[in-house]
Amino acid sequence: MPELPEVETTRRGIEPYVTTSPITKVLVRCPKLRWPVPKGLNRLLKGQQFHSVTRRGKYLLLQCDAGILMLHLGMSGCLRIVDSNIKPEKHDHVDVLFENNKVLRFTDPRRFGSVHWLSQASHPLLDKLGPEPLSSAFNAEYLWEASRRRQVSVKQFIMNSAVVVGVGNIYACESLFMAHIHPEKIAKQLSRSQCELLVLAVKKVLKKAIKSGGTTLQDFRQSDGKPGYFKQRLLVYGRVGLACFTCKHPIRRTTQGQRSTFYCNHCQLKGKSRSVN
DNA sequence: CGAAACTCCTGAGCGC
DNA sequence: TGCGCTCAGGAGTTTC
Numbered sequence: 001m002p003e004l005p006e007v008e009t010t011r012r013g014i015e016p017y018v019t020t021s022p023i024t025k026v027l028v029r030c031p032k033l034r035w036p037v038p039k040g041l042n043r044l045l046k047g048q049q050f051h052s053v054t055r056r057g058k059y060l061l062l063q064c065d066a067g068i069l070m071l072h073l074g075m076s077g078c079l080r081i082v083d084s085n086i087k088p089e090k091h092d093h094v095d096v097l098f099e100n101n102k103v104l105r106f107t108d109p110r111r112f113g114s115v116h117w118l119s120q121a122s123h124p125l126l127d128k129l130g131p132e133p134l135s136s137a138f139n140a141e142y143l144w145e146a147s148r149r150r151q152v153s154v155k156q157f158i159m160n161s162a163v164v165v166g167v168g169n170i171y172a173c174e175s176l177f178m179a180h181i182h183p184e185k186i187a188k189q190l191s192r193s194q195c196e197l198l199v200l201a202v203k204k205v206l207k208k209a210i211k212s213g214g215t216t217l218q219d220f221r222q223s224d225g226k227p228g229y230f231k232q233r234l235l236v237y238g239r240v241g242l243a244c245f246t247c248k249h250p251i252r253r254t255t256q257g258q259r260s261t262f263y264c265n266h267c268q269l270k271g272k273s274r275s276v277n
Numbered sequence: 278c279g280a281a282a283c284t285c286c287t288g289a290g291c292g293c
Numbered sequence: 294t295g296c297g298c299t300c301a302g303g304a305g306t307t308t309c
Contacts, residue, residue: 002303034285034305058303075302076287091287110286112303125305152280161304169302257281259302 002073004133004166005206007058009213010079014104015053017081018062021098022049030093034074034114037094044117045069045096057129057165067119069096074112080105130164133202138164140196147187147195154190155183156257158202167202170237171209173262175201177236182270183261184254236262 002010023045031037048064055061060079062069071079084101094106094115106115116123130146131137146163147154157163159172167175176183178201181194190198235245239262240253249266 034303072303074286074304108286109288110302112286150279156280159303258283260300 002058002075002077003168003171003209004058005171005209005213007055007060007073007166008210010073011053011055011060014079014081017102018050018053018096018098018104021100021102022047023064023096024099025095025097027095027097028093029088029095030111033093033108033111034072035116037115038117041069041115041117056126057132057161059126061118067117068121070116070118070123070125071106072114072116074108074110074114076110077106077108077113080107128162130160130162133164133166133206138199138202140192140199143199144190144192144195147190150187152187153183153256154181154185154187154198155261157187158198159257159259164202166206169259169261170234171202171205173237174205174235177264177268178205180268182265182268183256183263185270236264238262 026042026045028037028041031039044066045064048066050062050064050069052063053060054063058072060071060073062071071077073079082103082105084097084103086103086105088095088105089107091109091111092105092107093111096104098104106113116125131142143164147157150157152160155172155176158167158175159169173183175198179194179197181190181198236251239251241250243249244251244264244267247264247266249264251262252265254261254263
């Protein structure tokens, strides 16, 4: 389940490989992903060379002269660089082959991921995205303004990609714990200082995760692409019934928007912000 | 407009 | 050993 740190780790991992050799072929084994893989990718990309790999939210953008190959990893997708003699397996849906005998291989068992072709720099799926969480545009003032008339819970609010991109379920839980904010608090009831705390927490938790994801970068090529966050210590996510690291009360689990939420009912306050210096 | 339900998919874990 | 069930979840789409 790639979240933004895993996507960013993937971006950094593949960029040096895919931007240094021309494309010789695109092979689509299974076009049935979240959306159908566009036809004619081989014709469009053959002979092209990617200049850069950028990221917008959880979308990866591989740019070449003819256009942009846009990828989303969904929940179970991963991208690896493998040698061309490595046989594809069951869920290896798309290969981009390069002249230097490397292959960019898109694997996705659950097929929630997607592959898009953009002939220009815009796309409907990118239009409504909120600011990048690690940019200065994502700040306390912005979050406070954006939340003013929002009746939804703060957890669902920050997981909304129109509010801020890249905050998935795990990091939403972790950020709210760090900010001492109850996940069921109504968004419009956030104080300015809570917005400040939450913004700082989101940035901190994502930066930390990207940093730990970076440790897998060195063996990105031909690695199994296991996400880095399993290595880091999650404070609340998945810890139902276990003692909170701060206060020792048991971590609780609830459901919000058909999604599991983990939190500490003692550390995370529903009402007024606890005093923070 | 906002909010909630619905949808896609398969592997893992579990009870029997 | 294997069947059937439930759950997990990103995020776009539909419905109210």
